[in-house]
Amino acid sequence: xxxxxxxxxxxSASVGDRVTITCQASQDISNYLNxxxxxxxxxxxxxxxxxxxxxxxxxxxxxxxxSGTDFTFTIGSLQPEDIATYYCQQYDNFPYTxxxxxxxxIK
Amino acid sequence: xVQLLESGGGLVQPxxxxxxxxxxxxxxxxxxxxxxxxxxxxxxxxxxxTVINSGSNTYYADSVKGRLTISRDNxxxxxYLQMNSLRGEDTALYYCAKLRGGYGGPAGHxxxxxxxxxxx
Numbered sequence: 001x002x003x004x005x006x007x008x009x010x011x012s013a014s015v016g017d018r019v020t021i022t023c024q025a026s027q028d029i030s031n032y033l034n035x036x037x038x039x040x041x042x043x044x045x046x047x048x049x050x051x052x053x054x055x056x057x058x059x060x061x062x063x064x065x066x067s068g069t070d071f072t073f074t075i076g077s078l079q080p081e082d083i084a085t086y087y088c089q090q091y092d093n094f095p096y097t098x099x100x101x102x103x104x105x106i107k
Numbered sequence: 108x109v110q111l112l113e114s115g116g117g118l119v120q121p122x123x124x125x126x127x128x129x130x131x132x133x134x135x136x137x138x139x140x141x142x143x144x145x146x147x148x149x150x151x152x153x154x155x156x157t158v159i160n161s162g163s164n165t166y167y168a169d170s171v172k173g174r175l176t177i178s179r180d181n182x183x184x185x186x187y188l189q190m191n192s193l194r195g196e197d198t199a200l201y202y203c204a205k206l207r208g209g210y211g212g213p214a215g216h217x218x219x220x221x222x223x224x225x226x227x
Contacts, residue, residue: 001169034213036152043202043217044144044152055215087152091211094166096142096154 002026002090006099012107019075021102023088028068032092035064035073038101039084047086048073080106109133109216111203116221123193127221129186129203137161137181140206142214143188145199145223155201156188160209170196193225 003026013019023033035048046055048064051071061076075082083106088099115127129141143155156177157166165177176189186203200222204214 043219046213046215049213095168098152101151
């Protein structure tokens with residue numbers, strides 16, 4: 001199974017900050033990498049698919065990059081409504097696997 | 108509008124069984140792969156299982172293989188998860204998700220989840 005290692009596990013930042021989360025796959029997954037946002041008490045929401053493609057309706061301050069084994073998720077300018085936990089997920093092979101999540105808080 | 112409505116969760120004793128359902132609407136159900144994803148209380152997301160559009164191929168996490176069975180009824184636009192030999196570690200909120208393609212892909216739509224509690 002492909003292991004996804006996400007870091008950091010938690011992050012505190014100020015409104016307006018640039019925030020970066022990384023995700024590393026245990027083997028080459030090409031660009032089969034998604035990023036999800038989960039707000040407390042809510043279902044996850046797809047933000048980025050295929051490593052760098054922004055899902056329709058998602059603000060442009062969110063972006064993703066990478067291929068192979070190393071991936072990055074960035075919020076260009078942190079907004080209060082971005083408080084959530086963020087997960088990466090690979091879908092190169094079954095079983096699909098998630099990273100352990102990054103809990104983002106406002107400083 | 109895509110809608111996914113899970114049901115069937117509840118309290119069950121260890122070793123017991125439960126069947127979850129996910130009623131889908133707002134899209135051509137038979138065209139898309141579907142998944143179950145779970146989240147234990149206070150924990151992260153865990154992919155559980157996927158069934159392709161026709162229902163002919165299924166995939167499972169190692170942690171549930173042999174105990175949980177995914178299936179679908181394309182005539183009823185409904186996804187199922189038969190859960191047998193339940194354990195405490197199966198306690199979680201179970202989400203139904205629609206995948207982007209017929210054979211897999213990103214989970215673009217999610218239900219609100221149904222809670223399964225395994226306890227004596």
